Amino acid sequence: MKTQDKILDAASVLILEEGISNVTLEKIAKRAEISKGGLLYHYRTKEALFQELNTAAIREFEEAIARYLSEQPNGRGAYARAYALATIEDIQKGGTHRSSALISIFSDHPEIMEIWKEGYAKWQQHFDQDGLDWEEAATIRYVCDGLWFNEMAGTTSTSAFAAELLRNLLARIDKGEGD
Missing domain, CATH: 1.10.10.60 (Homeodomain-like)
Structure with a gap:
């Protein structure tokens, strides 16, 4: 390491x-x-370390998205699929333990929240250009984000549920049921 x-x-x-x-x-x-x-x-400084914790979390997530995008055909819902699979991977590998610390950092260092706002804005642009209607994109995005935050906050262990739910949503998109 x-x-x-x-x-x-x-x-x-x-x-x-x-x-x-x-x-x-x-x-x-x-x-x-x-x-x-x-x-x-x-x-x-401690602040520089805290900033890097956040930057690294976003970078690692984006690297996982890019990896999943490269492993599948382009087309309708490709980004949503990659985002969902990267979320499942993060939850299943326990990556949220590092991310859980981020919630604490936000309360003492609100300027770090800007890093996340930029990341979310960029991810939303990708969703907007993914060929899905807004309801499909929003459903996948918010399920991913909600499951990630639940896992991060330690409120419940959702790994198996998250994977199943997201795969079912993606299968519906593949079948064109969202049209």
Whole structure:
């Protein structure tokens, strides 16, 4: 595992365990099993580290979407399918543990929410150009987002349900039932 990933994972775990106000660079370095100097080499401030947590979450999600897009034929609903499959993957692999820490960061650092607003605006543009009617696109988008946030908040374990529900929605689109 790369040092930066170790740092981000350590920060995520500490935020969840101790709360964002109790997280220090020293604690993150100790949890990541590196020196504080090693941490500061990668992230000069706690705020820079928190920003990277958010940027990395979006980047990893977009990489998964791109991978799914490359593995399937283009056409109607291709982006929605890739978005749904990337969501399922994130939930099933437990990627939301890092993302759960993001909720805490938003409360103390509202400027970081701008990173997410930009990401969501970009994703919405892709949905708008995906060839689906707005109801199909919105249903898939909001089911994905709702399941992701439920999993992230730890309110319920939805992995199996999420995968089944989203695959059923995608199958309906494939059959043209949304037209």
